[in-house]
Structure formats: structure tokens, C-alpha cells
Amino acid sequence: MASPDQKSPNVLLQNLCCRILGKSEADAAQQFQYAVRVIGSNFAPTVERDEFLVAEKIKKELVRQRREADAALFSELHRKLHSQGVLKNKWSILYLLLSLTEDPRKQSNKVSSYATLFAQALPRDAHSTPYYYARPQSLPLNYPDRTTQPAQSSGSSGISSISMYALNGPTPTPQSLLPGQSYQAAGVGDCLRQQLGSRLAWTLTAGQPLQNSTSKGLASTVCRNLPRSRREGDTTGSVEITEANLVRDILYVFQGIDGKKIKMCNSENCYKVEGKVSLSKSLRDTTSRLAELGWLHNKIRKYTDQRCLDRAFGLVGQSFCAALHQELKEYYRLLSVLHSQLQLEDDQGVNLGLESSLTLRRLLVWTYDPKIRLKTLAALVDHCQGRKGGELASAVHAYTKTGDPYMRSLVQHILGLVSHPVLNFLYRWIYDGELEDTYHEFFVASDPTVKTDRLWHDKYTLRKSMIPSFINMDQAKKVLLIGKSINFLHQVCHDQTPSTKMIAVAKSAESPKDAADLFTDLENAFQGKIDAAYFETSKYLLDVLNKKYNLLEHMQAMRRYLLLGQGDFIRHLMDLLKPELVRPATTLYQHNLTGILETAVRATNAQFDNPEILKRLDVRLLEVLQGHFFLSILYLQVFTRECMSHYLRVFNFLWRAKRMEYILTDIWKGHMCNAKLLKSMPELSGVLHQCHVLASEMVHFIHQMQYYITFEVLECSWDELWNKVQQAKDLDHIIAAHEVFLDTIISRCLLDSDSRTLLNQLRAVFDQILELQNAQDAMYRAALEELQLRLQFEEKKKRRELEGEWGVTASEEEEEIKRIKEFQEAIPKMCSQLRILTHFYQGIVQQFLVLLTTSSDESLRFLSFRLDFNEHYKAREPRLRMSLGTRGRRSSHM
């Protein structure tokens, strides 16, 4: 550091002293010592170290002096100086120059500066003589550290105006000069020294013990001055305080630091002037009004201090804190300006005019706007306590709905900053599908435990509390969907297309201001952006699903195979499976069934289907259900397991119904084939007739059921689904449509819990059909056996007759008759069996119909009409009649 051009500060100071005093080093020793002490004790500057602030002040000062040309020249010079960039402490030297500046209008006085000084000293002495006793409280002289403050004298009107006039006027006024002249003349030197000393005492920071100072000259006058003033202060009795002191205190209180007289009162939670200080009510009032600022500042400061360190508070919270900090910084800037103003007055003492002095009233006016700001901020802080993330943004947003444009713009600015992280999350999410939300602030939540197969359904959810109030539910859902689609594409479909390709919308970096704009102008830009992203992403996703994964074809395949839409295939499969199905389930084997399935596929139109789909066809055997098996198509993850089980239930039902139809067809075939054969046995005709009647009743029933299932349920729902899928804008629509489809099918097929009784009846009907099949089989077997025997008997008779023997022997004859008799005796048994069957069946059907008519579903009621179109059952069942009647009446009412 000790370079040749950098002499030690002491040497430089000594040079300075010599130059200014125009004396040799030895003569200036006293002043030099004083200078060293002053500089040594005021080590840290109290003003803000801001070069530009100082430059601005200089410009203002020049303008104030009506020297605009010089101000321009100064800014030019300053610019040059700045561009050179050699000096480190430019603010410092500029500040020095500013504080040394003198108004050229006073230049003319320069010669008579002695007079000015003289006059300067005068008013104090003028006070001390005639007005001293009159105004002891506002006496400035009592305060050694504040004697030269112009603000102080503002309390007393007459004297201050005179003194000020005397100070600023071109010449000292005779009035002020004359009375004190004689008094003053004697002790001019003393007085001057006194003045210098008192100033020095202030510069040396007020509370410093001066007694141990070693200097003899200037300091000794200080010592002399100080005790005297103290003593005088004591004699007035109570602790007094002037407005200037209050101003200084208030400036500290503004920063949340207790002043000397104004202290934080914990019990009342506010700043108060100490009780024992005597103060006029208006001053006390003004002070407490001003002190509110400090309280507000403390509140905000406490919040930001607490939250800044809290890492878990999240980005939104941090940006809120940053916004608050920014506001506080503005506030500090104001305070520093006030401080430097005060400082300037202190420095220049009486040189400055009254108009620039600080008073409480002035402060009140100047801090009016900042106070509103701080109040708003404090209210915000209160409101945002304990909130984070989107919730916090909502809280801030709630405050933008105020009528005051000033407040609104402030809160909107903060909202812009606060919502900036939210917006960043949002853009990351809707454009890249990435969720970098370490502190759970965004309104989309992701569950890392969810595997990819449940990604669409469970992985991402909306955090309702975190949705900022400026985003409505609809938008939030769309946002969720966009990101989900992108993630689905990436993780499930393994489609690595960069999102920019997917989305044509230009993605731009948003500044906080844009953010605020977007959120306030929701109708247009933001909504548009979300809509565009939503549209593009969903479209792309659907395209990928359709083209790459053949979603639509798969759905059709479901319909065709699981819901038995492909008639020829199902029919053929059933033909092939018939021998397998009559066997008990325990003897069925998976591989056999698979073989059969493949045969069926190859033999029917199914072979032309997409191999991708056929690969998924599989036969599954469910041991529990006797004779029933499952034909299933394993599917994309989009359709969940639950979905699959629904499909299987429907399939199970449809398969049963189909099988019943098949069995009835068999029965009918039996009728047709055997009718001719059994004509020769007239005793059977009654039974046969009964059998036919029952069978056709069943056929009618099953046909109607089939019709209902195929046309009323499946085709209608399918058509609806298909339309919806074609129009679907996103995957969620498709899934929703599909779910609706499944739900309708399940409820219409009586598979839901509401129609359990109906389903039971239907099952019973099916059981009756199976029983009929069995009974009829047994009957036919017996009949055919009998027929066979009879034919054999006849044939034998004929052959013997041809051989010329007796056709029958008596024993044979007897045996034959006995057998026929036995058979004929068995017929009534069959008859009664059939009758019982019929009875049961009809009972069940009636029950079923009763249930149908009371059903709430329109289509089911229509089914009951169809099943009982000729009112066959109605005639038999009084309950049915009644309910049909009431329904008729009800419908006529309607």
C-alpha cells in the first residue's frame, strides 16, 4: 500500500491544514490534531455510498441555484469521470465537493464572511438575553450537540425568522446586529471558539467522554461548554425534547430501531414516546402516527427474516420474500435520503434555509405514500402467514381486487413476482411435461410410487389448495391434462418426440411482468396459450395412440370378440366347443380350448383381422363357473384392470345368454327331427305337445332377451361410444366415454347391484332351460329307445312270418305288452315333470316380469312389453295385471 504517490492520511491531512490555514506545519499543529481526531472518530460514513445518488443531489443543488447549464456541464464531466474509472471512491469525493459547495449568490458575501459568522453567533446570544426566560423549552443553546440545527428553531417563530433572515440575507440586518453589538464585541473571539467547539463536540459523536481528550485548544472550549449546558438542562426540571430530537429518533424508529425517546412498547405493541418526556399533545400524536411506519416495517421485516432462511418455504415463498425485500429496499432508500437530508443540515448547520429542514409534519406528508405501501404489505404479510406455493399466490391475488389504483398496482407488481415461479412451473409442465416442484408448491402433484401402468389414472393429481385463484378449475384441469399427456407419451408410449415439435406454439421465456399480464388478462393470452397447448398435445397423443397403437381398432376388437359382435366367429366357436362344454369343467384343459379357439379364428372372418389383435385373443378358464370360460383380449394399459373385469362380467353374461339360445336351438332341432319318428307313438303326443309349448315359450323369451341385449343395449351404447371417441379431444374424453359405455352396458345387462334380483330370476330362467334340455333329452332317449325296441319287435315278427313261423310267441307278446305298458306308465311321469317345469318356469318368468315393470329403466319396461306382448302372463298373474294397470294409468296421466 505504501506506494510513493500514496502518502499516509496523516501526512496528507497535515498538508491540507497547512494549505488552508496558510501556515507552517508547526503553527497548524493544533488544527491538525483537531482534524485527525474528527476524522478518526467519524470513521464510517452515515450516508449511502452511492455515486449516482450523490451526483443526482449535486444536479439538484445546481438546479436549485438556477444553474441549469452548469448542471448539464456537471453531468458531462461526471460521465467522463465515470468512464475513466480510475478512482475508487468517486462517491466520496463528489460528496465532499457537494458539501463544500457554496451558492454563488452568496459569493458577494464572501468578503464579509466575518459578518455572517458574527451574525450567526448573534441570535443565540440574543436568545440568551431577552427571550431566554420566556421560552426555556425551545431554547437551542441548552443542547450542545444541536445548537446549529435550523430545524430546532422552527419552534419559536419570531427569533428563528430573524436569525434565518440574518443568515441568508445579503447583509446582516441591523436589528439583529445592533442590540447585541456591545455585548458581543468584547467576547468575539471567545464566542467564535465556542461555536467551533460546540460543532466539534457534535462531530465527535455526542456521547463521547470529552474529558480525557488530550488536546488543549479547541477541545478545552468544548469541555467548558458542555457542563454548563448540562447544568442548564437540569435546571428546567423534566426531561425535555425538541422536535429535532424527535425527528432523529423517528428516523431510527422508521428502521425499527428504538430511538432515545421513542421506544417499542411491548405491552401495547406499538412505538411510544417515553411517558416521562414532556411533550405537547400534537407532537406526541404526530410522533405516534409516524411511528406506525416503524411498526409496519418491523412486521414485514420479521416475516421476511423468518422466511428467507426457511428452505422448505419454496420458490413462490422466496419470490414473495424477494418482492417484499424490494419494497423494503425502496423504503430504505427513502430513509437514507431523509437521513442524508438531516446530515446535510447538521453539516451545513445554519447555512441551509428553513424550507429544506425536516419537521415531523413534513415527515408525515412525505411518508404518507410509503405508509400506505407498507400498510398494504403488512396486510399482505398477515394474510399470507402460513401459506405457501399456489395458495400464497391466491392470497396475494385476493388483494389485487381493490379499488385503489395505487394499491392495486403495488399488489399486482408483487403478484407478478410471486406468480413468476408458478408460471415457470406451469410452462415447464405444459411444454416439457417436467415437474420440478421440490417444495410441493405447484397445483399438479405427482406420486412417485405409481408405476407407469397406472400413470394416466393415478400418477398425477391436482392439489386443489395450491391452485392460484387466478386460474380457474377448468384451466387447472387442462394444465394437468397437458402435462399428463406429455408424460404419458414419454413414459408409456416411449415417444421421444421433443415437445416443441408437438406444440407449434412458440414457447417464450416469460418475464415477471409478462406473468402479471398473463394472469390479469386471463380471457385472452393465458387462456389461449393453455388452450393451444392442450389442443396440440391431446391431438398429438391421440394421433400416436391411433396410428401407432391402433386404439380404435382395439376398441372395435373388444366389441367384436368380448361383446360377441362377430357373429360367425362366436357361432363357430360355440359349435366347436359344444362337446367340450357339456363335460364338467374339471376335465377341460386350457390347451384344448386354445386349439379350438385358433381353429375358430382360422375358419371364420376373424382371420382377416389385424394379427396384432388376434395375438391378444386368449381363452381363460374360470374353474368356479361350471362350463363357462372366458375369452379375453388383453389390453393397453389405458383400460385398467377394473375395466377388464367389467368386460369379463359382461362377456360372461352375454356368453350365457348366447349359450341358452344355442341350447334352445338344439332343443328345437330335436323337436323337428323327432317329431316324425315319434308320430307312431300317439301316446307321446300329449307330452310332446307340452314340451313344444314350453320350448317355444322359452325360445320367445330368449329371443326377446337377445334382441334387447343386442339392439337396445350393445348397439346403442356402442354407437354412442363410437361417436364420442371420434369427437374426443383428449384421452380423458375417450376414457370417460368408454367408462360411460361400460357402465350403461353393465346396468342394462342387469349386472349392477340394483338389478341383482332381476339377474337372479334370469339365471333361474336359464337354469330352467337347462333343466328342460335335460328332461327333454331323457324323454327323447326313453322314447327313442322304446321306438327302437318296438321297431325291432315288429321287424322280428315280420322276419319270422317270412320264415313261416309264428310271428310272436305268447311269452314274447306278453313281454312286449308289459314293456309298452311300463313305457306308457312312464309317460304321465314325464308329463308331470314337464308340468312342474312349466309351472316353475312360468312362475319365474312372472316374477321376472313383475320386477321388470317396476324397474326404473325405460328400456327394461319396454322389454316387459315385448316379453308379454299377448298378455299371456298378465292374464295369469294378478300382481302383474295390477301393476300393468297402474302403469297404464300413470302413462295416460303423463
Next chain:
Amino acid sequence: HRAYFGAAHRKARVLRNVGSVRLLFEISRILNTGLDMETLSICVRLCEQGINPEALSSVIKELRKATEALKAAENMTT
């Protein structure tokens, strides 16, 4: 080498400093601080060493007042 460069560097800086002091002198003249070139350069150096400008300005003012007062006293007495 290092010493040489060090010296050259320092010289260049001094030259530039002179330029800065000229500029500051202009500013000082505009502001009517009443500082001459010599005093100003002392002040600049002091400021560069990080001295509190507030204190420095008060010292200068007091010194000036002291000189004037002394001169005045001398005038009065003579």
C-alpha cells in the same frame, strides 16, 4: 520484469489520476467549493484512502472558519 511493469503501471495510473483530478477540479469549480488544485488533489487522495467525506468536509469547513475568524480577529485587534 515485474518491477519494471509495476513501475510503468503505476506511472500510467498516476497520469490517469491527473486527468481525473482535472475533471474533478472542473466539477469543484462549478460547485464553487473554493478548493484549489493542490488542496483538491490532497482531498482526492484522502478520499481514495477511504476517509469519511463527511468528516473531511466538516474539517475543511472548520479550518476555513478558523482561518477567517483568526484573520477577522487580527483585523479587529489591529
